[in-house]
Amino acid sequence: MAYEFDVDDVTFLTSQRGADALADAARLPLTDASLLKDVPTLRGRHAPHEAALVETVRARRRAVGKLEDADELLLSDTSLQQSTPSAVAAHRAADIAGRHPGAVVHDVTCSIGSEMLALSAADGLGGVVGSDLDPVRLAMAAHNLRGRSGVQLVRADALAPCSQADVVIADPGRRTARGRTFRLDELDPPLLELLSVYAGRPLVVKCSPGLDYRMLRDRFGVDAAIQVTSLDGGVREACLWTEADDLPERRATVLRTVGDGAVHVDELTSDDSDEVDDPGVDDWIVDPDGAVVRAGLVRHYAHRHRLRQLDPQIAYLTGDTVPAGARGFRIVDRLGVTERALRSVLAAHDCGSLEILVRGLDIDPDRLRRKLKLKGSTPLALVLTRIGRNGVAFVCEPGVRH
Template sequence: MAYEFGLDDVAYLASAEGTDALNVTAGLPLTDASLLKDLPALRARYAPREAALVETIRARRRAVGKLDSPDALLLSDTALQQATPSAVAAHRAADIAARHPGGVVHDVTCSIGAELLSLSTAAGLGGVIGSDLDAVRLAMAAHNLRGRPGVQLARADALAPCSRADVVVADPARRSARGRTFRLDELDPPLLELLSVYAGRPMVVKCAPGLDYRMLRDRFSIEVAVQVTSLDGGVREACLWTEAAGLPDRRASVLRTDADGVVRADEYTSTEPDDIDEPGVDEWIVDPDGAVVRAGLVRNYARRHGLRQLDPQIAYLTGAAVPPGARGFRIIDRTAVSERALRSALAAHDCGSLEILVRGLDVDPDRLRRKLKLRGSTPLSLVMTRIGRTGVAFVCEPGVRH
């Protein structure tokens, strides 16, 4: 169980004495195997703060690659799990600033301030406010935002508006007593209540990628624009924009970090044309980014890149080339999906290791791989899907990202 910080822990960690203690603690392994050895030494020197020191350093290490400059942050494991990656937050902050130049933005569920850090550096905003009910996380946010002028913090309930900000940002907690949830009424605070409280004001609400945003329109008649964002191939969130005149109904933001560490963004929207050639099979199979799939923009993506679908109901695309940043599989054989047919085709290509991708079929890749009993030496990929009502498998060269 994660350590529960108190206000006295935060005050200590933010002090000069706490900073020195964190530097010493950071020099220890702090692995699961080493904790029995590391803790007594820390307890002898820093009791009763040893647990807070360990939790902070371990959380900072887990934050590498997710949050910018994690070694300067106060955070807990739970807060880190809920925090938006810095690259995603920066992209959204730039969106908000472009749409509301000179506006004041209020993050009403600011937690440790990860979103505020990006908003505070977005060019063109007139001010940034953060509030949260959790006094401990608010104290962490105050430390994390030190030196950032123009950021105001307040302890407040997200469902009790306390500012006249031009834009409201919210990130309802996505966990219930049963674990991660996609139910609208189990978010904290509840999504429908948030949207009701701030009705008539531009609002940006971060939600889990699996949220059924269509239900908001179909069942509750709430009009929102939806932005699904991915980072380096992983879908991170679905973001709901209210008062969204001028925004596309659906948008996919595909963020990728290049070799120099710079985050590049490609945007796909429902306003783009989606007329493509009839389904077929070409040289390459392309697996579109998950944000494109979640946003329902597969055909728009295909049109932009000169691709077509294998089947009108399946998200796999095919074409003569792989779009930049996308993952593609060059087809070398095609076979039925029975174990016997697969085993024969893979043996013919000397397959020794196999990546299996499945869409549209009820297949467990790990279980199937064990059953195939591969004995060759060549690494291959297997793309399994259906065309019409018929299952089909494509033996491919190992997937490559172009």
């Protein structure tokens, strides 16, 4: 279980003595295997703050690649898990600044301030306010945001508006005592209460990628645009934008780091055409980015890249080429999905290692791989899906990202 900081820990860590202690701790391995040795060492030098030092250094190491300037932040494992990747936050901040030039933005669940770092760096905003009920997280945010101009922090409940900011951002907590939750009434603060409290003001709410936004619209009458964002192939969040009549109903934002801190942005919306040719099978199977799939924009993606579907109900696409940034599998064989047939064909292709992708069928990839008993030397991929009512297996060359 992650260590929970108190205000005394933060006061220590933000002092010169604490900075020296963090540098001292950073020189130790602090791995799971070395903690039994490292913790007593730190206790002897920096008691009673050895646990805070360990938690900070280990969290900083895990944050590399997710948060910019990770080695300068105060954070814990829990707050790191809750933090939005810097690339995603920066893209959203630029989006808000472009849509609301000069706006003051209020992050009502600011935690350690990772979202505010992106907002305060965005060109064109008029200021940034952050609030949270947790005095420890606010103290950590104050450290992380030091030196940033136009930033204010205040202790307040997200459901008790304390500013007249032009735009509000919220990131409800998605963990309970039982673990991660997907129930709207168990979010902290509850999603529907947030939407009610800030009705009439532009509100941006970060949610789980699995958010059922159709249910929000159809059952609860929530009038909001949905944006699903991925980063380097992993879906990071679904985001609700209220008071956004100028936005399309659905957006898929695909972010890809391309080196030197640059991020390539590809965006698809429900306003784009979704006209595609009749389903079929071509040379390649294309697995669209998860943001495209979760935003319900597979046909729109297919139209843009001159692809078509294998089946109208399945998210796999097919074509003669693979779009830039997408992952494709060149087909080498096609057969049914019985284990006997799969074992025979894979043996004929000298398959030794196998990546298995499944959509539309109730098949456990790991269990199937064990039962296939592969003995060859050639790496292959197996795409299992459904065309009409029939299960189909495509033996493919290993997946490549173009």
